[in-house]
Amino acid sequence: MAAAPAISIDAVSKRFRLYHERASSLKERVLRLRRTRAEEFWALRDVAFDVGEGETVGLIGANGSGKTTLLKIIGGILRPTAGRVTTRGRIAALLELGAGFHPELTGRENVYLNASILGLSKRETDRRFDDIVGFAELEPFIDNQVKHYSSGMFVRLGFAVAVHVDPEILLVDEVLAVGDEAFQRKCIARVRRFQEEGRTIVLVTHAVERVREICDRAVMLDGGRIRASGDVRDVLREFRVVLLQERAPFVRGEATQDIEVLGVALLDSEGRPVKRVRPAKPLSIQVDLKANRPVDDPVVSAALYDARDRLAYKVGTDWLEHALGRVEGTLRVTFELATMPFVSGRYHLTVGVHSRGLDKVYDWHDQRYAFDVDDSAGIEGQVWVPAKLRVEEL
């Protein structure tokens, strides 16, 4: 039997009206008889995709791209202006942790209140209560008023309740980015359990690493439309390109283009372009630059990121204690890396040209280039260390 999708989004559009001077009280309404002008703003335009049962889909996009609006429409909080959303199964939308928590009530009272709002019955909450409190690590404080909680405790309790609701479809907005490292790991583990139990999850997040770690599929929104959809890696790459060209939030300051990166090549020891490198072999990063105006003492940097978006290696002309001096016209800078001490996996390369101290950025290609390190031995870990084996009798 072909299972019907858990969530089916069909040509959904959402228009918001932004009123500049809308009468928000009867008094104003009476005093200002002419109607106020409203500016229309389409938060979503013809968005359509399905989420299969048991699938985990990451929704990404810059601020204002419509992710949260879409999540609210799926969750039934907002009504679409056009189109249709069909969902199969009990939905829990975690748009805010501790929604409805009241500071004057105790932790215990708030757990029951919050759980019922998220759709748990009293009996179900009774059964899960100890788990919830244990998960939040708040046993000694559960009968204190929530107003005495620290913000971390508040958020932990909110999350603990949220993950103990029992939905078939879970909508999560940015809430995974709470708490300390240990608590985050616990949250991720919990989401994984949801996945193993075959629940459908839609995740909105800024944390690209999270999407790569958790999601089966990603959908990228840009200005209310779907910009990319499908394989997580492809979508994330598109996300980077769009972000950089249009908004460039990864870069400290705007790229001035005083110096432009014309091209970047990855070369092996013979100077041939490569896509695959074996561990311990050399790799050269060749950066061609053009100065659109003379620049004094620029720095060229290159950084490698692993598949989980962690910085693996970074090098720069300043680190190699090489001053480029005054740059005019074109220039080729090559970093000759003597060895690739990494295990198998895909690595992304970022190249930037900037002033010393990064207060000015001339050009920045964020993870625009990729290559694979291919280690047929399948060594696990993070670094590739050349090793020899010696066995002797004692």
Added chain:
Amino acid sequence: MNTETELLVRTSEPPRLRVGRRLRELFHHREVLVNLIRKETKVKYKSSVLGVAWSMLNPVLYLAVFYVVFTFFLRSGISNFVVYLLAGIVPWTLFATGLQGATGSVVANGPLVTKVAFPREILPLSAIGAAVVNFGYQSLVLVAALLVFTYPFLGPALVLVPLALVVLLLFLTAVGLSTSAFNVRYRDTHHLVDLALLAWFWVTPIVYQGPKVVAENLGARALQLYLLNPLANVVLAFQRALYGGSSAEALSELPDPGIAWYAGRLGALGAVSILLLYVTWRAFYRMSGDFAEEL
């Protein structure tokens, strides 16, 4: 866990109210309602020394003020004024606090409305529920007064109490649903409601013998008009049941000695309230889909 699959379709059409289905949905969310009522009442009395006693002090204070004013200054001449006043002011307070709470309920719970999907009716209903709890405490004061004065209130007229209460709640819910939705769009609605309640209090026979005064000074037609006030009918029924009791002297202060007269008027008011409730509920339901956007 729920085994049957909940299929939900959302389109751009504003939803149409199907009473039976919506009632089932509300029943499904009854625990939210109970928890929100509990929250309202708990929050109201937390961090106060007297706690629940405030609920009971309130009518006692009103009583003291009105007693002094109407016994020594204005000389209303109502026998057993304490019982008369309590019988009227307790249901009135239920209506007034319920309506004030309901009106502000959706806006006050804005963070919840914009983040969680649940039937929005729950919010005004929980405010009304909290008013009912408060009414329960205040009724204790009323009962205590009846017992202390050994007032002869036992009698067949007591059947009017549950009837009047049900009709009052129907009417209150009908009005509260509309004002709470209206307050989302026009935030000063609740000021207007406060003003309206102030005027409403004085056209309702709580501190004076309304029908008698109106009939004597303005004539029979004015009395008909006066009795169109739904709250007048509810309050009069409470007064007939508790104050009227079996005292002939007390009955002379009321418009009609017969129980049927009150029951008939309550029945008519109940029917009108149900109709009104259907209309305002439908409007509320239509508008509730956009509450999250307006807040």
